[in-house]
Amino acid sequence: MARAVGPYRMATFLKDHNWDCEIIDYFEYWKPGYLEDYIKRKITSDTKWIGISYTWMVEKSEKVIALVSFIKSIRSDLLVIIGGQSPYYKDLGADYYIFGYAEYATLKVLDYEFGDGTLPFYTKLFNGRYIDALHNYPSHDLKDYSIRFQDNDFISDKDILTIAFSRGCKFKCDFCTFPFIGIKEDTSTSEEILYRELMENYQKWGVKNYYITDETLNDRTEKLIKIKNVIQRLDFQPNLTGFVRADLLKSHPEHMELLAESRVWGQYYGLETFCRDAGKSIGKGLHPDIVKENVLNIRDYFKKNLGLYRGSISMIAGLPYESLDSMRESQKWLEENWDDQFAFWYPLQILNAPNGVGALSAMGKDFSKYGYREMQDSEKVNRIKESALYDHEVTWENDHTNIFEVRKLIQEEFTFKFKLGGFVLWPLLPYIPFNKLMQVEYDDSKLNIEAAQPLTDRISRYINLKYKN
Numbered sequence: 280m281a282r283a284v285g286p287y288r289m290a291t292f293l294k295d296h297n298w299d300c301e302i303i304d305y306f307e308y309w310k311p312g313y314l315e316d317y318i319k320r321k322i323t324s325d326t327k328w329i330g331i332s333y334t335w336m337v338e339k340s341e342k343v344i345a346l347v348s349f350i351k352s353i354r355s356d357l358l359v360i361i362g363g364q365s366p367y368y369k370d371l372g373a374d375y376y377i378f379g380y381a382e383y384a385t386l387k388v389l390d391y392e393f394g395d396g397t398l399p400f401y402t403k404l405f406n407g408r409y410i411d412a413l414h415n416y417p418s419h420d421l422k423d424y425s426i427r428f429q430d431n432d433f434i435s436d437k438d439i440l441t442i443a444f445s446r447g448c449k450f451k452c453d454f455c456t457f458p459f460i461g462i463k464e465d466t467s468t469s470e471e472i473l474y475r476e477l478m479e480n481y482q483k484w485g486v487k488n489y490y491i492t493d494e495t496l497n498d499r500t501e502k503l504i505k506i507k508n509v510i511q512r513l514d515f516q517p518n519l520t521g522f523v524r525a526d527l528l529k530s531h532p533e534h535m536e537l538l539a540e541s542r543v544w545g546q547y548y549g550l551e552t553f554c555r556d557a558g559k560s561i562g563k564g565l566h567p568d569i570v571k572e573n574v575l576n577i578r579d580y581f582k583k584n585l586g587l588y589r590g591s592i593s594m595i596a597g598l599p600y601e602s603l604d605s606m607r608e609s610q611k612w613l614e615e616n617w618d619d620q621f622a623f624w625y626p627l628q629i630l631n632a633p634n635g636v637g638a639l640s641a642m643g644k645d646f647s648k649y650g651y652r653e654m655q656d657s658e659k660v661n662r663i664k665e666s667a668l669y670d671h672e673v674t675w676e677n678d679h680t681n682i683f684e685v686r687k688l689i690q691e692e693f694t695f696k697f698k699l700g701g702f703v704l705w706p707l708l709p710y711i712p713f714n715k716l717m718q719v720e721y722d723d724s725k726l727n728i729e730a731a732q733p734l735t736d737r738i739s740r741y742i743n744l745k746y747k748n
């Protein structure tokens with residue numbers, strides 16, 4: 280788990296616009312009472328607003344609601360702004376809800392609330408104002424996404440920081456719910472900004488390890504060249520991990536070389552399916568045999584040329600035309616050919632947008648076009664609704680299967696197959712040496728990163744230092 284990128288980026292941006300901000304990170308992990316105590320101490324008569332990042336928090340919305348309610352109980356006039364890339368399905372008690380990259384939108388709100396700015400464009404949402412920063416005050420092409428950490432962020436050399444080279448994805452997959460897709464312009468940052476950020480984090484805090492947040496790291500050759508130039512200028516050797524489109528490494532073999540030279544050796548591929556028809560239906564037309572051969576070649580290339588590699592394949596269960604047996608076949612191939620790496624399955628998720636807020640995938644907009652129907656069988660629907668991550672998921676079925684069956688398949692047959700020395704490889708964590716992984720005792724209660732990586736140590740260290748601050 281990395282630091283929450285959005286708030287740190289926002290604080291950096293606002294600092295450049297004369298706003299002084301403090302970040303409180305890992306808010307879910309604070310011991311009961313500690314966070315509340317800390318917030319109470321920090322809220323003074325000078326405090327004007329509190330922002331909460333909601334990205335990845337949809338399923339934890341009750342915690343956010345409780346937090347907002349606590350903040351308002353201290354000072355009911357304190358402005359609460361919630362922002363992020365996740366849609367808002369519930370009343371969180373905020374004054375503003377911002378959707379999308381939100382630097383300019385937040386500034387606009389603050390100028391209006393505390394300066395002489397005009398009222399931002401908004402629509403009413405629950406008892407607050409909703410700002411669609413996707414279309415109003417867009418901030419996806421700032422060309423500077425850098426973060427400057429402060430002393431009271433308590434960064435250490437154990438931290439794995441996040442870094443953005445660009446924003447948005449130029450592709451447009453039909454199942455993708457990420458709002459910034461089909462972005463044609465080159466939003467990548469400059470070599471100088473990147474260099475400055477990486478060097479500063481190394482010189483000040485000793486940080487060498489990064490998650491790259493770009494939705495598709497290898498979408499442009501020019502960007503990869505920039506990254507390589509920067510990495511090769513550094514005084515240290517970083518370890519980078521990011522989302523890579525494996526098919527582009529085949530059509531652009533030079534990208535593989537550039538990624539190796541840039542030490543991007545943790546790679547996450549959304550392959551989604553090895554079923555030809557399913558692949559074609561979502562715009563991934565490469566023959567499955569070629570897809571498989573390609574990832575094996577990538578693995579070999581990195582092992583041979585860099586000596587470091589951690590590849591994670593993600594698959595989607597329930598794509599059009601794909602049967603359960605076809606998924607089982609794919610899993611078998613993964614187990615036989617990818618067992619030194621990591622792979623995992625997601626059930627296909629088709630989301631509704633009940634308030635009209637948020638972004639829908641092409642499938643979500645018209646799922647019948649892809650052969651899906653809303654399930655009618657009430658018992659099944661109830662069971663699914665109980666286990667669904669989101670209560671706005673479509674309980675879909677098609678001619679081959681349904682959401683219930685694919686969830687069951689993943690849970691009962693596919694989960695926890697990829698272990699190394701009893702450890703489940705964590706997809707975006709290339710930084711634990713394999714020999715260390717091998718020493719980790721298998722612990723069912725801590726099936727992932729926490730079993731091996733001192734993540735809990737990092738979080739506790741941060742919280743302890745912060746609390747004493």
Ligand code: SF4
Pocket residue numbers: 448449450451452455456457460461494495549
């Ligand atoms: S799934 Fe990945 S490559 Fe496809 S549109 Fe979404 S972010 Fe882009």
